[in-house]
Each structure stands twice: as structure tokens, then as C-alpha cells.
Amino acid sequence: MANDMLVGSLRCGIPSQPSPSDALVTAVEGTLAEFLSSQIATFDAVDPALGRFARTSRDLVLAGGKRLRPTFAHWGWRGVIGGREPIDPVLPALAALELMHTFALVHDDVMDGSDTRRGRPTAHRLFAAQHRHGGRLGDPDHFGATSAILVGDLCLVWADQLLAQAALTTATHFAVRACYDRMRVEAVAGQYLDVLGETEPQEWSLDRALVVARHKTASYTVQRPLLFGLALAGPARPGTTAVNDAYHEYGLAIGEAFQLRDDLLGVYGDPAVTGKPAGDDLRTGKPTVLVMLARQLATPAQRAALAHTPAGAVNPADGSGGPEPASPASRAATDERIARQAEIIAETGAVTRVEAMIRRRVDHAVTALRDAPVHDDARAALTELATTATHRPA
Known part of the structure; x- marks a missing residue:
């Protein structure tokens, strides 16, 4: 599916045709969205609270960003393989780099005590707000920090899982x-x-x-x-x-x-x-x-x-x-x-x-x-x- 989006974007003849870089980002984000959708379904089947946790994690992954790491990896690959090879086999590997990046950002924000990232509340602030709005027991900030750490851990595991889906020898x-x-x-x-x-x-x-x-x-x-x-x-x-x-x-x-x-x-x-x-x-x-x-x-x-x-x-x-x-x-x-x-x-x-x-x-x-x-x-x-x-x- 993601490759169809990439090829379609590159071949479309409309005036607003995106650049190859835009098409790559679209393909990577499509791969991430498809993968994360299946993961959310798994979490939903266990407990509704886990489904909400997985959705918050997904939103953090897909909340914008320059997608530089998959872009550099893509051109590192294209530099050797050429422009004719289909991208489908390696898309999961490229997208996995964004999951690793989310792990690093979420943990970094906890360590720095940052309030915002990409103009939005950071993960630990989001979870602290959920705690307060839900009237739960305990310290909202502690809950926020521990939940954010778990989001980062989960994204690192997800990165491993998605990387394993690449069609490689x-x-x-x-x-x-x-x-x-x-x-x-x-x-x-x-x-x-x-x-x-x-x-x-x-x-x-x-x-x-x-x-x-x-x-x-x-x-x-x-x-x-x-x-x-x-x-x-x-x-x-x-x-x-x-x-x-x-x-x-x-x-x-x-x-x-x-x-x-x-x-x-x-x-x-x-x-x-x-x-x-x-x-x-x-x-x-x-x-x-x-x-x-x-x-x-x-x-x-x-x-x-x-x-x-x-x-x-x-x-x-x-x-x-x-x-x-x-x-x-x-x-x-x-x-x-x-x-x-x-x-x-x-x-x-x-x-x-x-x-x-x-x-x-x-x-x-x-x-x-x-x-x-x-x-x-x-x-x-x-x-x-x-x-x-x-x-x-x-």
C-alpha cells in the first residue's frame, strides 16, 4: 500500500505534484500508520486503557517532524541501488528509524523536563494532564513521567518489530x-x-x-x-x-x-x-x-x-x-x-x-x-x- 502511494505521487500529472522527498515522507508515514493501526488493535483486545495508551503513542509518532532519518537512509540506499528498484521491500526498515527517533525524543523530553515538542505538549505532560482530568490518585507528574518512559520503550520495541518486516535476505x-x-x-x-x-x-x-x-x-x-x-x-x-x-x-x-x-x-x-x-x-x-x-x-x-x-x-x-x-x-x-x-x-x-x-x-x-x-x-x-x-x- 505504501509503495502505491509513493509511486502514485511520483507519477501523478497534476500541477501540485509533490517532490520525491514529499512522496517518500508520505510513504514512510503510510507505513507507520498501517503498522501502528495493527498494534493498537492488539492493545484494544487486552484492555481499553491499553488501547488509549497505544493511541497516544501513535499520535506522538505521527505528530509531524522532518523525517530526516528515513530520508537520509533512503538516499544512502538509492545511492548504491539506483532509482529503478521498488521501495516496498525496504520501507519498513526506513519507517523503523522514525519509531527509534520517537523513543529518543520522548525520553529526552522527560530528562530535560520539556513542556513542548513540535508545538504540542510533550508525552509526559500529556499523560500528566490525563491523570488530572481523570481525577486519579497519586502524583500526576510522576504518572506522566513513568507513562512517557513506557511510550519510549514501546516505540523502541515497535522499531524492532517493524525493521523485521523488511523483505531482505x-x-x-x-x-x-x-x-x-x-x-x-x-x-x-x-x-x-x-x-x-x-x-x-x-x-x-x-x-x-x-x-x-x-x-x-x-x-x-x-x-x-x-x-x-x-x-x-x-x-x-x-x-x-x-x-x-x-x-x-x-x-x-x-x-x-x-x-x-x-x-x-x-x-x-x-x-x-x-x-x-x-x-x-x-x-x-x-x-x-x-x-x-x-x-x-x-x-x-x-x-x-x-x-x-x-x-x-x-x-x-x-x-x-x-x-x-x-x-x-x-x-x-x-x-x-x-x-x-x-x-x-x-x-x-x-x-x-x-x-x-x-x-x-x-x-x-x-x-x-x-x-x-x-x-x-x-x-x-x-x-x-x-x-x-x-x-x-x-
Whole structure:
């Protein structure tokens, strides 16, 4: 069914014909919707409450997003296999990456205590609201957090199940699974370092912030999905080693640039576009590359204003920091302080430096891909993605 949607979108002659990228996203989302529908039916048969839980999980999976991971994996596959092969056999594998991504997002939001994601309440906030509206016993926030953790766990299991539905040979399945498992391990490792950095920002450095960017974001957003796509193409053929090397170089460079853009959006992004409050990284004391650069370039007074308490709360030069208080006046003061910190970061020149780092990485990635033995349509798509994925408003 999903392949019919993809082919139909590509061949339709109406003026509003979607691009191949739009058609791919439609096919991936169709595959997800079909798979999740069957899972909900299974949950419904056990207990109505489980059915509602599964529906909330489904809604979180299908609630928008750029679908970058399946897109990079698709072009990694097309780069080797060419444009004529039907996509049906690999669609479940591509869609599985979105289920893994939902697992990571839901758990990340619990860890960060985030209120919104893609302009909507995060999973733990949704479940806490359900608890309150239902008049249930116990702490709504605790119920929300534990339910969200279970959503993330469920999505990771669902990802495994959907990946197993890909029509691949046993040898190809093993190769794909090895890449997929490495991607998951690297994502967990990067997330732990990200959490650790908030607890000891004074121990962090620019190099360590880049290590976090490589593992938490570059690996599972670009590099491993590309190599996942290469594995989907099956047994090695002439040129596979060169393609593998090019995907490594391209994936690391664009993955890092993607995270660097995230660092900028985390401080300067428009909440109406990003779907998340501006300044969240500063509130939590996350030692991003942007913040590390600003501290290196700052004057002593600026560095003091950018300092954080061990708990991660903003600690301004006047010593009035601490956990964000609940009163409207104190919240307004905190917001004002965060806005001033954003100004200081820009004044140090760190924003300009990060923009230059992004440009260098995009240039490096395009160069790495230029002479790689991949099909021209994939090279063109990945060259375009190098820019669109790293120069985005959200």
C-alpha cells in the first residue's frame, strides 16, 4: 500500500505534484500508520486503557517532524541501488528509524523536563494532564513521567518489530541490524554525556561538546542512517568501500552541522516555528558548542554572567541564580536574564564562529560526496539535504 502511494505521487500529472522527498515522507508515514493501526488493535483486545495508551503513542509518532532519518537512509540506499528498484521491500526498515527517533525524543523530553515538542505538549505532560482530568490518585507528574518512559520503550520495541518486516535476505538483515544496533548504542552514549554535561559544566570543553554532538546527534541523525541505507542495498559490490568512506565523511560533517544549528535554535529560535521555548539550553545549563565557544571568547565579566550553578540553573554575576521560581515576577526576571545571556553570547562572537563551523562542515560534506561512486540522483539529493538540514528555522 505504501509503495502505491509513493509511486502514485511520483507519477501523478497534476500541477501540485509533490517532490520525491514529499512522496517518500508520505510513504514512510503510510507505513507507520498501517503498522501502528495493527498494534493498537492488539492493545484494544487486552484492555481499553491499553488501547488509549497505544493511541497516544501513535499520535506522538505521527505528530509531524522532518523525517530526516528515513530520508537520509533512503538516499544512502538509492545511492548504491539506483532509482529503478521498488521501495516496498525496504520501507519498513526506513519507517523503523522514525519509531527509534520517537523513543529518543520522548525520553529526552522527560530528562530535560520539556513542556513542548513540535508545538504540542510533550508525552509526559500529556499523560500528566490525563491523570488530572481523570481525577486519579497519586502524583500526576510522576504518572506522566513513568507513562512517557513506557511510550519510549514501546516505540523502541515497535522499531524492532517493524525493521523485521523488511523483505531482505538473512545476510542483509544481519548487516542492517548491526548498523542499527551501533546507532542505538551511540545515541544512548551521547545522551548520557549530554546529561552529564549539565551536572558538571565546569569540567566541559569545546572538544567534549563536539564529542556529544557526534554521538547524540550526528551518528543517529545522518551518519548511521546513511550507512543503514548502504547496508539495505545488500552484499558489497565494486565501489562499496568508497561509498562507505564518503558516507562516513558526509554523515559526520552534516550531523555535526545539524547539531550546531540546533545549538543556535535552542537559544535564538522562534518558538512559534521551533515548537519549543527559546533559551531552554541556557535554562538547563547545557554546555553546548555555542556556550563553550562563548565562554572561551568572553571577557571575565561576560564569563561570570554566563556561569551556572552545579544544579544547572542560571547563576548571574549578582549571585541571584537558583532553580527557576514559580512566581510570575521571578519568572519574568529569569526570562530577562536568559535574554541578556543570549545577547552576551552574540557579543562574544560565538554565534558568528558557529555559523562558520556549519559552513565548513557543509562544504566538507559536499566535497566528500562529489567524487563518490553513487548514483547522480542520490548525490543531488544529498547535496541539497546538506544545506536544507543545516540551514533550517526549526
